[in-house]
Amino acid sequence: MPAFSSRLRYGAVAQLFHWTTVVLVITAYLLGEGGPQSRVYAPERAFTLSAHETLGVLVLLLTVLRLAWRAMDRTPDNIPMPRLMLIASRAVHGLLYVLLLALPLTAIFGAWFQGHPVTLFGGVLPIGPLTAVDGAFGNSLADVHGTLGNAILWVAGLHAAAALLHHFVMRDRVLMTMLPGRSATDA
Template sequence: MMHRGRYGAVAQFFHWATAVFVLVAFTFGPGGSEQRVYAHARDFDRQLHETLGLCVLALVVMRVLWRIVDTQPDPPQVSLWMRVAAKAVQWTLYLFLFALPLTAIVGAWLEGHPLTLLAGLEIPPFLGVSHKAGATVATIHTWLGDAILWLAGFHALAGLYHHFVLKDGVLVSMLPRWLPLRRSNGD
């Protein structure tokens, strides 16, 4: 059976905006030791990274709320293992999208650092300082950042597999109508 329907423009916006923000945030993540992350020379990168991280958190909250009221296209007819894998990847991506910004916030605050956003806006720590715990949470944040890129890459490859091998329209369902890509089987 052919996959029918598309995600709406709002769902597509949330999907692609989240993907772009995560990728740019990863690119500008200062990474490394606490001294490197909070070095004056890294202020812009850190501020952009933290601003985008909070945008990702806001987007994923809105995305989940939208998903509750929005209708999704019919799922393709695939084997049980593919359905299970797709759901596992989808829910793991959502978990990471919440966990990444939250671990960044908690790690920074436990280390005694405010969140510093673009334009110099600071959100002071609301947690007591526990430097060792903060460093541990910051390390978890780094691991999650790497993991979400690997998982998102796998997700993208699965979309391409659906398009070019299964020819079921899954990839097209998440693309805006103005893109020239159509189902690869000519439908």
């Protein structure tokens, strides 16, 4: 499969970014836990929290690289569909990118403003706090992070449902553009 996207399909690199992000976001979501700081930062939860933070930071790095790659790559041609549906799909993609950036950033700055380091790889790599400590602001950011964490699941769920609707009901190629394939005619 070619690295770059074609008129018919996202390329291998764009697909790898997409599907790796899906796995990381879902796993980070499952490991994310709210509640008071005494619970979030309890020593017996340290490993789970670090796994959550590591996956989330990877999502941030991947998203930055993905957007850089997207700027150099093309995107597949629009598939014929009602104009409003096309606009809605582009809006949802934009919103997903915003969430993929805002979700880790609110968490990282939330933790730092609360006075906690971000601990990567099971605590091997603690980073920060690299900001001043302001508990109230940190708590607000942590709250926003929790809300955005739930929001991305809903938006991504809607996005996935739309992809399946295109495939099984409208019977167009939308889903195929994000699945591996070789030739220009294997629609």
